[in-house]
Amino acid sequence: MAHIIKTKAFVLRTRPFKESSLFAVVLTRAHGKVDVLAKGCRRPKSTLCGTLEVFNLDEIIYYKRETKDVYTLSDATVIDDFERIRSTPQAVNAAMVLCEFFTKTLPSEEQNPRAYAMLHAFLNSLSTIEHTLVKPLTLYYLLKALSDAGVQPHLDSCVACRRPIRSTVKKINFSLAAGGVVCERDFDDTVVYLDQETVITLRHIYTRQDVDLRKMRFDEIEEILPDYLYQHLNNIVLHSLKHLS
Numbered sequence: 222m223a224h225i226i227k228t229k230a231f232v233l234r235t236r237p238f239k240e241s242s243l244f245a246v247v248l249t250r251a252h253g254k255v256d257v258l259a260k261g262c263r264r265p266k267s268t269l270c271g272t273l274e275v276f277n278l279d280e281i282i283y284y285k286r287e288t289k290d291v292y293t294l295s296d297a298t299v300i301d302d303f304e305r306i307r308s309t310p311q312a313v314n315a316a317m318v319l320c321e322f323f324t325k326t327l328p329s330e331e332q333n334p335r336a337y338a339m340l341h342a343f344l345n346s347l348s349t350i351e352h353t354l355v356k357p358l359t360l361y362y363l364l365k366a367l368s369d370a371g372v373q374p375h376l377d378s379c380v381a382c383r384r385p386i387r388s389t390v391k392k393i394n395f396s397l398a399a400g401g402v403v404c405e406r407d408f409d410d411t412v413v414y415l416d417q418e419t420v421i422t423l424r425h426i427y428t429r430q431d432v433d434l435r436k437m438r439f440d441e442i443e444e445i446l447p448d449y450l451y452q453h454l455n456n457i458v459l460h461s462l463k464h465l466s
Contacts, residue, residue, distance in 0.1 A: 224284060224285055225282065225283075225284040225295075226252065226282070226283055226284065227280070227281070227282045228249045228250070228251060228252065228280070228281060229249065229250065229278060229279070229280050229281075229300065230247035230248060230249045230255070230278070230279055230280075230281050231247060231248045231276060231277070231278055231279075231320075231337070231340055231341070231344075232245055232246075232247055232273050232274065232275050232276060232277045232279065232320075233245075233246040233247060233248050233254070233275065233276075233320045233321075233323055233324045234246040234275060234320065234321070234324045235273050235275065237263070238258065240263075241260075241261050241262070241263045241264050241267075242258060242259060242260045242261055242262060242263065243258075243259045243262050243263060243273055244256060244257070244258055244259075245257050245258075245259055245273050245294065246324050247279075247281065248323055248327070248333075248336065248337055248340060249337065250332075250334050250337040250338075251332060251334075252330060252332065253327060253328070253329065253330050253331040253332050253333045253336075254323065254324070254327040254328070254329050254330070254331070254333070255283070255292060255329065255330060256291065256292065256329065257281070257283045257291075257292045257293065257294040258291050258292065258293050258294065259273055259294040259297075260293065260294075262294075268296070269294065269296075269297050271299070272297035272298065272299050273297065274302060275316075275317065275320055276303060276306070276316045276317070276320055276344060277299055277300075277301070277302050277303075278299075278300045278301040278302075278303075278341070278344075279297045279298060279299055279300060280297070280298045280300055281294060281296065281297045281298075282294070282295045282296040282297075283295060303316070303344050303347075303348055305348045305349070306344065306347055306348055309352065311352060311355055311466055312347055312348075312352075312355055314461055314464050314465060314466070315347055315355050315356070315358070315359040315465060316343075316344060316347060317461040318359050318363060318459060318461045318462055318465060319339075319340055319343055319359070319362055319363065319366065320340070320461075321459050321460065321461045321462075322363060322366055322459060323336055323340065323366070325454075325457045325459070326366075326370050326454055326457065335369055336366070336369065339362065339365065339366060339369070342362075343358070343359075343362045346358055347359075354434050354435070355466075356439065356443070356465055356466065357434040357435075357437060357439050358434060359465055360439050360442055360443060360446070360465075361426060361432065361434060361437075363446070363462075364423070364426050364427075364442070365426065365427075367449075367450075368427060370454065372400065372453040372454060373427060374395075374400055374401045374402075374423060374449070375399075375400055375401025375402065376401060376402055376420060376423055376424050376427070377424075378402070379401075379402065379403050379404040379406075379407055380396065380399045380400060380401030380402060380403055380407075381396075381399055381403055381404075381407035382404065382406065382407055384404050384406075386402050386404060388417075390417070391416065391417055392414040392415065392416060392417070393414070393415050393416075393417060393420050394408060394412045394413075394414065394415075395412065395413050395414070395415045395420075395445070396408075396409050396411055396412050397411040397412075397413065397445065397448050397449055397452050398411040398452055399411075400449075400452070400453055402415075402420065411448075411452075413441075413444075413445055415441050415445075416438065416441060418438040419438045419440075419441040419442060421438070422437040422438045422439065422442065423442065425437065443465070446462065447459070447462060447463075
């Protein structure tokens with residue numbers, strides 16, 4: 222007997238399967254990240270045609286028979302295609318950043334309502350924000366996602382010895398390998414120098430509910446994020462992050 226599930230889901234990623242089908246990675250509130258097979262959805266007359274665009278919010282029905290190893294998508298209806306995001310390549314690529322992050326970091330079929338809510342909030346904000354703030358918004362949400370993934374950078378004291386970091390210095394040592402700020406005694410060969418304003422920005426992101434993206438320092442954060450992700454999340458590379466503008 223097939224176990225049938227009906228739920229809302231964000232489309233995180235798709236890839237072709239054979240001539241007319243797709244494998245899709247979707248994010249649901251109750252069931253986490255799920256891989257589904259959409260048979261025949263690339264045929265023009267398929268009822269699934271157009272429903273599996275990346276970052277669509279759909280209502281889907283999927284099932285898995287006892288003799289099969291993969292879920293099959295039987296129906297999908299678009300709830301929100303975030304049309305305003307799709308009107309500009311800059312916003313589309315920004316949306317891809319969080320979709321790629323969750324695709325590569327979330328465990329399969331593990332409930333994660335926070336990730337679902339975060340992606341929904343991000344896409345809603347991205348739909349309305351002015352174009353000059355698209356990059357800061359994306360980096361802000363990506364940094365918040367790091368916290369949920371358990372790899373939030375340590376910023377309040379030396380990550381190695383827990384000694385206080387002097388607040389009077391203009392440049393602060395940040396160890397990519399250790400995952401946070403370090404004192405001179407615990408300096409290592411992955412240390413980069415961050416401006417004090419950059420560290421203040423990071424602290425605000427992780428301690429405040431409301432932030433003013435216009436007043437935050439993201440240039441150095443953007444530079445170190447790829448290496449930080451690689452060091453602390455199983456060597457992942459976010460290809461969409463390279464094209465964030």
